[in-house]
Amino acid sequence: MAFGAGHHLQLIDGSGFIFRAFHALPPLTRKSDGLPVGAVSGFCNMIFKLVEDAKGPDAPTHVAVIFDHKGKTFRSDIYPEYKANRPPAPEDLVPQFGLIRDATRAFNLPCIEVEGFEADDIIATYARLAVEAGGRATVVSSDKDLMQLIRPGVDMIDPMKNRHIGPEQVEEKFGVGPERVIDVQSLAGDSVDNIPGAPGIGVKTAALLINEYGDLDALLERAEEIKQPKRRQTLIEKADQIRLSRDLVTLRTDTPLDRDLDSLEVRDPEPEAALGFLAEMEFRTLTKRIAEKLGAPMPEINDTPKALEDAGDGAAPEADPALTAAFEDAVYEKVTDAAGLQAWLDRITETGHVAVDTETTGLDEMRADLVGVCLSVAPGAACYVPLAHVDGEGSGDLFGGGERAAGQMDREEALAMLRPMLEDPAILKIGQNMKYDWKIFRRYGITVAPIDDTMLLSYAMHGGLHRHGMDELSERYLNHSPIPIKSLLGTGKSARTFDRVPVDEAVNYAAEDADITLRLWKMFKPQLHKAQVTRVYESMERPLIPVLADMEMRGVKVDRDHLSRMSNAFAQKMAGLEAEIQEKAGRSFNVGSPKQLGEILFDEMGLEGGKKGKTGAYATGADVLETLAAEGHEIPALVLDWRQMSKLKSTYTDALQDHINPDTGRVHTSYVISGANTGRLASTDPNLQNIPVRTEEGRRIREAFVAEEGNILLSLDYSQIELRILAHIADISALKEAFRDGLDIHAMTASEMFGVPIEGMDPMVRRQAKAINFGVIYGISAFGLANNLRIPRDEAKSFIDTYFERFPGIRTYMDRTVEEAKEKGYVETLFGRRIHTPQINAKGPHAGFARRAAINAPIQGTAADIIRRAMVRIPKMLAERELPGQMLLQVHDELIFEVPESAADALSDAVTEVMEGADLPVIKLDVPLTVDSGRGKNWAEAH
């Protein structure tokens, strides 16, 4: 039945409630892990009360919970300063935004937001629609801005005070009736929202004037008649500003809406979902009350403080049988037409979340084409939408094949249908390695949001225990081995691309991936809080996806000719060296073969110092060859030269040319968010985090990384960030002071250790101190230091002893960290990232590795966290300040930007500010973070 007379729409101002409840209610945290849930609790109580009260003739027949969409609204376009002086949301409130949306869905209530509009506009629009349809509406809010909506058919309830707001209350507040509220607000302005109004006129005066002249237009027209000179002048001079204020305070009643009134019909809550959520929040009383009300059994609540629980033994958590059961029984549907797809979209709207997976023609997101899309809404319930399969089994050649396969939707039509769902802020899109799918959709003009990523959920919770690929996660947590992609595509020469896989074969593989992703999400998401890594995931993993995707899609311009010229030069030099080496060796052999080289040097030539490794081959690494060269042998020195040329040519000057995208002329790397255990990123295809810099010849490769015409490359890097973090974590006051005073940290260390003055210090002494400083970060050992400094081991040991004597805090830190790892099974960064250390209690040589890794992880990991935090903030900041220029690359402690020359100074200052403050507000380091910068037409100049 269509919404109309007799129907009653309840519009709940979700966003308004969040802020009011957060500030009005005492702080409340979840017992097991300290997650702030005060506003969530208040919200659930309110919802419960509304449901309770909703009996009898006044009961709402339709209901919706409305939220502000994040980001700017149309009001900022009219007036850029609108809400510009709003401070960011309190740290404890941020995680509750998402939780309250979760709560809404758990209670089976529609959760509505619209990009570019405020919740108030949506409420105003629905209220208008309800009245026009002959029904009525009740606004549930404490926000005075909504009082302008009150009229016959539109009521208001204050959920905080639990009282009705009618014309009398409005009169009390504004001195006028609801229909004149806009006029008063336009004059009085609002300092919270930064609405200017008429200077010097507050609500009292505004009401007086409006009551005297009837309405705002009349007042402005007859402003000359005002007796008080000051007031008169203001109203005449500021008429435009007052009209602008009116545009800002007037709520829009034409907000574009995805859902019509009928779709908001009241649905009964599903006890399982609602109680499950409440139990997860550990609201004992409320869970009990609602369980009774719904006539459902009280779920078990485990609120044992996490610290008391045995954690991190590496064992897989017990799986919910619903998630692991019966992959064989799953029925995967092939969607071939619009009606079929619409049915799935309807299911998704109802569920509020969906697992999404794309199938493409290749692994390079910048070049691969979309072949199909899979969707899953529940375990075992998934579909595949084939879009671009071609016929012709095994005929990727010139003849036959290439015909579009039958029974597929048109790609544009399907994407047009999927787009609203993929961009709907109220529908969560879940992916495994979502950055990949995000980029694919982005190339078709769709920006997927909001998103969750099972790979990153696993990374946040299980970092260090195992890798986070889908096959691994599925086997480990779902006890199911997915269909290998190779069984469809084949391997080697006979491999085909996914579009050549027959549709019916593709359905099961593709849909299974979406199914697995959904099951993993259902298992992982509720565990996030218990693992106490919600903040890590929410602030350093999830928001990084679009940031990195943008960087990768932008790419960096590379000068092919420069690389090509270098390749030729290297080829010539190598040929010369090769001839010389073979001549001196007396026979020809493969200079690139360590095995053959070892045999030449140590067997045929009989050089000393040949050591065989565990595979029985001689070691011929650079350190071995350097020792031999220093003894005066020619071949090792020549081989070292040859190796350098060979490395630079094959890995860089040749390979980078192949990575230049023909469409963009730029190189697009991929960052692996979950690649490194410590929280660092990894860069692949190509790796742009190991472009040479340490040798003169290698550095010239950086000249090939250039800025577009009129732009420059800007490099900003953290100075000594890991040592600063060490100084903070280990609380070494001498180091902290040195950093605060901007001293040369290695010289200072040497001075402290050896009692020599910094002035006129022997560079060798400083070098040794530097090696020790770095060694400490790596979990120092006498052997390693001796190797690095090429000094006897006992000498290295005495250095270390001296160091520990002078800085006893370092040893305390190392012992404490190893102890923590043994006890808990993980170590933590300052921002709460957990790195598991499953090998820490091992015996044998493994133990040493694990020990040093545990010592290093909090230091390297904290540095990685800091730059991640900066990277998440930078694009927002650049957009807010309207600074041109873009972030291109990250190299662990360095960010590289491309920026118009004219904006370089401004961008450099702004980014430096963000980077240097990236530890705030979660923690405040005892040492300053400092950022150095460089710039130039190419990366060599910028570094």
Add this chain to the structure above:
DNA sequence: TTCTTCACG
């Protein structure tokens, strides 16, 4: 597929 080597922070 595994090992060795070497590029980076």
Add this chain to the structure above:
DNA sequence: GACGTACGTGAAGAAT
């Protein structure tokens, strides 16, 4: 007492 080590990565080429 011997083992065999600096931490974290990815790519190329040879060997298996």
